[in-house]
Amino acid sequence: MSQFLADYSAFQKQFVDADGCFLFDEQGKKYIDFLGGWCVSTVGWKHPEMIKALDEVKKNAFYIPPSYGWPEWEHFAKTLIDIAPGNLRRVFRATSGSEAVEFAIKIARATTGRKKIVSVERVYHGHTYGAATVGNCLSPGISPGVPNMVKIPMPDEFRNDFRLTGEALSDRIAEIFEAIAAKGDVAGFISEPIFTNAGVITPPSDFYKKISAICKRYGILFIMDEVASGFGRTGKLFACEHFSLEPDIMCLAKGLSGGYASIGATLVTEEVYEKNHDFPQYSTFGWLPNDLLMTKANVELVTQKKLWENSKTVGTYLKELLMPLEKFPHVGQVRGHGLLFAIEFVTDKKTKERDQSLAKKVLEAALELGVVVDNCPDGIIFFSPPLVLDQETAKQGAELLIKAVSQTVHEEI
Numbered sequence: 001m002s003q004f005l006a007d008y009s010a011f012q013k014q015f016v017d018a019d020g021c022f023l024f025d026e027q028g029k030k031y032i033d034f035l036g037g038w039c040v041s042t043v044g045w046k047h048p049e050m051i052k053a054l055d056e057v058k059k060n061a062f063y064i065p066p067s068y069g070w071p072e073w074e075h076f077a078k079t080l081i082d083i084a085p086g087n088l089r090r091v092f093r094a095t096s097g098s099e100a101v102e103f104a105i106k107i108a109r110a111t112t113g114r115k116k117i118v119s120v121e122r123v124y125h126g127h128t129y130g131a132a133t134v135g136n137c138l139s140p141g142i143s144p145g146v147p148n149m150v151k152i153p154m155p156d157e158f159r160n161d162f163r164l165t166g167e168a169l170s171d172r173i174a175e176i177f178e179a180i181a182a183k184g185d186v187a188g189f190i191s192e193p194i195f196t197n198a199g200v201i202t203p204p205s206d207f208y209k210k211i212s213a214i215c216k217r218y219g220i221l222f223i224m225d226e227v228a229s230g231f232g233r234t235g236k237l238f239a240c241e242h243f244s245l246e247p248d249i250m251c252l253a254k255g256l257s258g259g260y261a262s263i264g265a266t267l268v269t270e271e272v273y274e275k276n277h278d279f280p281q282y283s284t285f286g287w288l289p290n291d292l293l294m295t296k297a298n299v300e301l302v303t304q305k306k307l308w309e310n311s312k313t314v315g316t317y318l319k320e321l322l323m324p325l326e327k328f329p330h331v332g333q334v335r336g337h338g339l340l341f342a343i344e345f346v347t348d349k350k351t352k353e354r355d356q357s358l359a360k361k362v363l364e365a366a367l368e369l370g371v372v373v374d375n376c377p378d379g380i381i382f383f384s385p386p387l388v389l390d391q392e393t394a395k396q397g398a399e400l401l402i403k404a405v406s407q408t409v410h411e412e413i
């Protein structure tokens with residue numbers, strides 16, 4: 001029995017070692033790591049350059065309090081500013097994605113003097129109170145959340161109450177947003193460019209153009225949560241680039257360290273910064289020297305090797321291999337964007353009711369066959385392999401996943 005409180009672990013399986021794109025269990029069995037730590041892994045596990053970076057960590061085994069400075073903080077902030085989309089110029093040093101989001105919410109309120117934050121239904125933004133309230137994990141037991149948080153529907157073309165797609169869907173949801181924005185009390189709009197946690201849902205191409213135009217019109221700060229989608233996951237360095245978005249505030253974590261450190265960051269424009277000189281905030285372990293040196297090494301590898309290009313090439317190849325799964329009567333949709341994937345199981349293709357029991361069985365079969373994925377949200381097999389995944393391993397993993405589905409539904413494709 002687990003000794004942990006609020007334990008999230010859904011599976012009995014324990015892993016004790018990892019190498020590149022592989023994980024190993026206590027019996028020494030080798031698994032293809034298609035999950036990559038849930039949008040975390042970039043350069044893969046035990047990367048030789050990351051092992052070398054540990055030497056730098058050894059030389060810098062100290063702590064600098066936030067009221068003083070450390071030159072590496074400045075250098076790395078500049079690195080992030082240089083690669084970030086748009087006009088982001090200042091950085092908050094956080095320890096996680098939730099903290100990066102929490103800070104974004106606070107600074108949006110402090111900058112505008114308004115209270116309301118608008119977000120998109122079904123999106124996960126983290127576990128702290130503000131993040132949980134704008135996100136999808138405010139369970140009844142911990143309610144109420146932070147006041148003045150409002151949601152608009154997700155522009156999900158596969159499944160939405162309006163039965164609309166494309167521009168018509170964007171227009172409908174933008175109308176809902178504009179009705180809220182027009183009241184003049186909205187501080188910020190927060191969302192993910194591509195809805196990772198909701199099951200890899202890409203909004204219609206014009207959706208964010210419409211939303212960001214409304215933000216500009218009503219003085220609302222446009223916040224992009226790139227905690228999961230950033231650092232090459234979707235085939236671009238940042239997923240904002242797919243839609244040419246220039247956020248006022250951007251949240252980073254996960255792929256920022258590639259799983260080698262606990263770190264996050266919130267980036268803001270100079271205009272946001274200018275309005276917040278009297279808003280002092282710190283996180284005791286934000287950009288701890290150990291964490292920062294590992295993170296710096298990861299970001300250098302991602303940018304030097306342009307790992308988003310491999311994400312796009314191998315991701316496209318892997319998606320082609322997996323698309324035939326849609327021929328199965330209970331596979332509603334196969335979705336992929338770079339190295340970010342979801343396979344949605346349904347009880348019936350017409351009603352699109354999610355089949356969680358089937359998804360769970362497929363996951364168990366996949367694990368037995370030697371490929372690690374996740375089953376979240378309900379009815380969905382989710383995976384996000386390390387960005388260094390090669391075509392051969394992608395092919396092996398795809399074959400095992402297809403076999404796992406065939407075995408579970410007792411059918412061949």
Ligand SMILES: Cc1ncc(COP(=O)(O)O)c(C=O)c1O
Nearest residue numbers: 096097098124125126227228253
């Ligand atoms: C989009 C998004 N935002 C925020 C978070 C919260 O990040 P963390 O778990 O590092 O607090 C997550 C984590 O899954 C996420 O996917």
